[in-house]
Every structure is written in structure tokens, then in C-alpha cells.
Amino acid sequence: MRKKWNVYVGDEEKIREFSREIPISEEVASILWHRGICTKEAAMAFLDPECRQVFHDPFLMKDMDKAVMRISSAVESGEKITVYGDYDVDGITATVLLMRSLQRLGARVDYYIPDRQAEGYGFHEPALRKLAAEGTKLLVSVDCGITSVEDVAAIHEELDIVITDHHLPGKELPKAIAIVNPHREDCRYPDKDLAGVGVAFKLCQALWKSMEGVSFAEDTELVALGTIADIVPLLGENRKLVKMGLKAIAETKFPGLQALIEVSGLQGREIGSGQIGFTLAPRLNAAGRIGSALEGVKLLLTEDRDEADGIAAMLNEQNLQRQQIEREILELAEEELKRMDLEKMHAIVLDGEEWHQGVIGIVASRLVDRYYLPVIIISRQGGIGKGSCRSIKGLHMYEALCACKEHLLKFGGHSQAAGLTLMTENIEGFRKAFDAYVAGLLTEDDYIPAIELESELSPGDIRMQLVEDIAKLEPYGMGNPKPLFGSRNVRGIHARPIGRDGKHLAFDMENPEHTVSALYWNKGSYADIVNGESLDIVYAPQINEWQGRRYIEILLQEMEPAASERIFPDRSLLIKIYTFLKELNTVRGKIPFDACALTVAFSKRFGHISLYSMKSGLRVFQELGLLYGDLEEKRYILPVPKGKMDLMESPSYRRNFQE
Secondary structure, three states, X not given: OOOEEEEOOOOHHHHHHHHHHOOOOHHHHHHHHHOOOOOHHHHHHHHOHHHHOOOOOHHHOOOHHHHHHHHHHHHHHOOEEEEEOOOOHHHHHHHHHHHHHHHXXXXXXXXXXXXXXXXXXXXXXXXXXXXXXXXEEEEEEOOOOOOOHHHHHHHOOOOEEEEEOOOOOOOOOOOOOEEEOOOOOOOOOOOOOOOHXXXXXXXXXXXXXXXXXXXXXXXXXXXXXXXXXXXOOOOHHHHHHHHHHHHHHHOOXXXXXXXXXXXXXXXXXXXXXXXXXXXXXXXXXXHHHOOOHHHHHHHHHOOOHHHHHHHHHHHHHHHHHHHHHHHHXXXXXXXXXXXXXXXXXXXXXXXXXXXXXXXXXXXXXXXXHHHOOOEEEEEEEOOEEEEEEEOOOOOOHHHHHHHOHHHOOEEEEOOOEEEEEEEHHHHHHHHHHHHHHHHHHOOHHHHOOEEEEOEEOOHHHOXXXXXXXXXXXXXXXXXXXXXXXXXXXXXXXXXXXXXXXXOEEEEEEOOOOOXXXXXXXXXXXXHHHHOOOOEEEEEEEEEEEEOOXXXXXXXXXXXXXXXXXXXXXXXHXXXXXXXXXXXXXXXXXXXXOOHHHHHHHHHHHHOOOOHHHHHHHHHHHHHOOOOEEEOOOOXXXXXXXOOOXXXXXXXXXXXXXXX
């Protein structure tokens, strides 16, 4: 899917003055300006968050005083406290953080994590009653509870509840002892973007300040892990916490975290936000997705390395299972979409019988990446549907669900991700209502994915000092994305597949001054294409070290044919492509399910054709029913044509050659 480039244009004179004031290079000053960091004080706090960014007083949060008073009383009187968490990484780390802190304060404390499959997200009255019956006098939630109005009302006479959460509140708040959530309208806390584990950290700060008169800054590796995994903006306190936490991870004494790092293949390597987001967090998340999140809590609480190794190995295996289940559901979803007219859809709402609830959120994200539409995936089971929602820029998912709430039993979440529960007989009504709401809100431009670039910069113009200065902006994440640059009409040379089974792509940039190496993960099949086409690329520069030599390389994020290559095939070229496919089918007995291989083979036989032209031709034939893909056998199939075909029946062809 081609993305439009939004190239940042700032006030050059002000940026120049800003760079002298800090001081820092103009390129990095421009990047800071792009992120809204426009004063010396803000820049210094951003570049050195551990020393320059101060923690806000936790008692600025609404109800923090009430929460501390009730928890302190429970600790001093020996009442049983239960920490009630969530089954994702944010909830698991928040649970462990508060558990460890309360234990050190002398509390009699236990924890509870709901089962994703049997109970789902948030409070559940039967679970609350069971905890009360087992002796819990005070329940403290982390990363959940803000929308559990009815559950809290039903149990308030049997159980005192303190809620800490960071999800958006509804119009009515639960009648709890205290509700600590920076998103409350009456909360004056200045940093609204804390993750659930961040709010739990502020509670720990308040407890230690009140009960022991000391500052709390322990277990920040847990805070970094949960904050990065929950994809909250890495600005303000989040940036300070993550920076501190990444340093703590490098020398962590947690046996469970040590075991998780080892089983993930990260031992001895530098661990940044990327390694947490894409390697450590998925394995810890697998506990709540495939098995029980209780195992994730046990992993981070244990002091026994042997036990930690066993749990980490199990989570690694569960993560592999999660990946397989995800692939299977994604294929089923794609099959469903083939029977729908995507051209007329404003959003994707799919449902399947007993689709695994632990992975439907990931499948929704994959479909957003592929089609750039808001996506909701619903798993049906016993008359109830539970869904995971992922949005695109321009659509606030929580507000969209509010507009369709008459079809739902309950829902909650953020602007870009949410969850819902509904009766299965209401799925179709919800699908129509949701599509209508999105259609009335989004414009055509909203459906064109955009990529934010700092500037257009030839890879050959990058110097080592610039890459070193850019590295000062880490850690990257939401609100502080990795700086990206674009370059048009570049040509690659010496392209070759690398890695296991040639999965990845490496090539050099054609450049008269000095060679710049390029890497593109999971694109090894593009090697022959790169050697033959003019390209537009989006990339991030980085420094690599090999055998004592430091050199600049670029890591590609996007690669598309340049404008000169983006030629939609006309009738005559389509005839040539179709004839070529028929010959392949006759001679080889099959047509490979690989547009790159088909492009290279066609070019050798008939002369140069771009990958864009080949993909466009294949899409036209599929729309006309002249071609379809067999995913299991990884090949295209040419059915026998049913009479003469009109190219104008193909939406893609019609858009390009409207008569």
C-alpha cells in the first residue's frame, strides 16, 4: 500500500536560533521542533530526562490521598489486600510492581488476574465475591476498573475498592473508595499519558512518601516494560521512566527478567524500546493470550532462577503457538474479505466462531496495516461476541463505540485500540451502525495512509555525526517515533537476499561519493527488483559495527517504485501479462504466488516491467475472476474464462482508464 509523504517544514530561522541555544545540530533541532519541543528547557529535559525531567508530585492526582489513606490503614492493621490486575504486559507489570512495593511496606497482600477466555477484561462480580469470601478486605486495581460501575456497586458492602487505571472513564464513575486515573475530568495531574504501570508507580511513590518519608524509584525495569508494551507516548514522565528502566534492565536482578532475556536471544545485547516491544513483550503477553497471565506474574515475582527458566521457556513456546494461531485466523479473515466489496466498505468488522480471543487484537492490527481501514475482529462463543478494535488516524475508536453503544453490552479502551462485548444477534446491527458512523466522519483523504518524514535526504549525504546526534533522541516510541527520511529515484546495486533462507534484503546505494549499505527486513524476494528499478525509499539511518569498522547503513521502512515505474498496465500490456501467465501455467504446470518472481521472469522474456505494473495487472485479473490465489499451495490458478471479459468491470482498471 503506497503511503503519502508528509515532509516536515519548519521555520528555518527559528530552528537555527534554537539549535544555537541548546546547542545541537540544526537537523536534530528541527526534529525536536517537529515534536513540539521548542524551548531550551523542554529540549534539555527531553535530551536528558533522568536528570532534567522531574517527577510530578503524585498527590496532584485526584483521590491519591484517599487511596494512600485506605491502603496505609490496611497495611498497619494487617488486613488482606488483593491487587487486581489485567492480563496484558501493562497489567502484569503493574501487578508485580505494586505487589513488591506493598510487601516491602509490610502488607499482607495477594494478587488476582482475570482469565482472558473465561472472564475477559476488567472486574467481574463473581470474582470479587470470591475474593471477599476468601478474606480480602481491600482490593486495589491496576490497569483496569474505571468502567466497572455495576460490579463495584454490587460488591461495595462486602469489599473496599481502590481503582487505579489509565483507560478513558465513562460518563459515570464507579462508587469506589478512591479512583486514581489522570484521565478523570476533575484530575489536575499534568501528565495524562501514563500507562497503567505508570499510575501504579505514582501510587507507590505516594505510599512510600506518606508511610516512610522517602522517595520511591524502584523496579523501573517493570515500568519500562509495561509502558513500552502499552504503546503510550514516550514523552514527559514516561520518557524519564523508560530511560531509567532501560538502564535498570541492563543490570536487572530479577531472575524472571534475566530468564526472559535469555530465552529471547537478547543476552549480552543492548536492549532498547524496540527489543522490548518486538521481542520481550510478545513473550510475556503470550501468558495472557494463550495460557494464563498468572504465569507472567509468577515469572516476574520469583526469586528462583530455575523456576524462572522453566516459566520463560513455557512462555516462549506459547508465543510460537500464538504466532501459528494468528496466522490461521488471519487467513480465515482474508478469505472472508474476498467475499466482500472492500471498495464500498468504510471499516472492517469480521466475526468468527471461537476465534481465539488472545490473538484477535493482533489480527486486527495486521489488517489495519494491510488495508488501512478501522478494524474490529469479533470472536463468537455461546451467544456472546467479544471483539478487539484497532483504528486509523482520524477515528477515535472509543468515541466511535460510544456512538454505537446501543448494540453493545460493554466496551472500553483508547482512541486507537479498544475492546467490546455484545450479543451475537447484535453483530450485524453493530456492523452497519459502526460503518455508518465511520462513513459520516472520515473523508477520502483519511483513508490514505501517511508517513511522517523529517526531510527528503539522499543517503549519500548522511554523515556519522548526524547519526550520532539522532541517537540522542532515543528511546523511540509513540509520541517520539524514530526519525525517518525519504529519498526519491534512487537505485540499488549488488542486491542480495541475506539471513536464514534468504529472508532479508541487503543492497548498496548507487552513490558517487561513498557507498551506503541498506537493509530491508523480510524482503529478500525483492533482490532482483532492486537491481532493475528506480525506487522511492523511506529509511532510518544507523551506525553498524563489524570487525572493528564503524559505518553508516540505512534501515528501510518503505520501498516503492519511483514515479517513472508506476505505470498502470493498459489493454495491450494486460494481454501480454495474461499470455505470459498462460504460458507459465502450460509449461510449468503452475504460476508462482510471487509477484516479484513473475516481474523478473516477464522482464527477461518481454523487456522491463515494473513490480507496480505486474501487481496491478494481477489485481485486474483477480477482480475479473480470471485469476485467483491458492494460499495453501502458494500458487496462482487460471480458471477457464467464461466468455468475453470487459476490462471496465475491473474497479482498478476503471479508475485508471475511465471512459
